[in-house]
Amino acid sequence: MDKKTKELYKAKADVLKALGHPTRLWMAEQLSEGERCVCEFVKEIDADFSTVSKHLNILKQAGIVEDEKRGLNVYYKLKVPCILNSMSCVEAVLSAKLKSQIDMAK
């Protein structure tokens, strides 16, 4: 595999990796309903302000969300909304997995 290909797969994997964390995935899904400010996320998750901020930054670096400061608050929104289209298939993976486990137990 050549260097260019490696870099491309690294870049693509980084996008998926950014979504590969429960908190970040949840936040991304929340954003599909519209923009949120950091404080709204902090209220709903039991986590430190700095933790939430860092997670949002990872999503931003990945190119999934963008932020805008208005007054004291920073609002985040999805930059490329299609990123959540894949979730129905992720759920299909989970059902298939659950099914296998049930079959296994029989």
Added chain:
Amino acid sequence: MDKKTKELYKAKADVLKALGHPTRLWMAEQLSEGERCVCEFVKEIDADFSTVSKHLNILKQAGIVEDEKRGLNVYYKLKVPCILNSMSCVEAVLSAKLKSQIDMAK
């Protein structure tokens, strides 16, 4: 956020996390063209046999691929092929990101 919801997002994130590694993503995409045995992957990537095997195991644990032993070889194939549908959007994220970077540089 309640415990059930947390567990669901953990499960969904784990699927995405499994694809969030260059080597694993590449292998998954290869499998979209048909099954492959471990040795075929090893030939194409510059990595140890055990490394490849472990990556495939992570994809298997995530429920993305399944394996079948035939003779000396173990063949892997996609269990839920739709999982690669999202790749066009991942590429859209990358183009959008690239575009931002170019605008930024102006």
Added chain:
DNA sequence: AAACTATTTGGCTATTATACCAAATACGAC
């Protein structure tokens, strides 16, 4: 300008992930 609020950054530690090597296992050929 001082006080207050929202957010980010830096530092630290604990946990997890990655990759290699060596050893173990599974299977087929002889």
Added chain:
DNA sequence: GTCGTATTTGGTATAATAGCCAAATAGTTT
């Protein structure tokens, strides 16, 4: 059964990630 090949497993060193705290920054209010 012994040998050779394909794959997995265990061990270990290194690197990356996550989450908390404290400090820094940015904007608002008074």
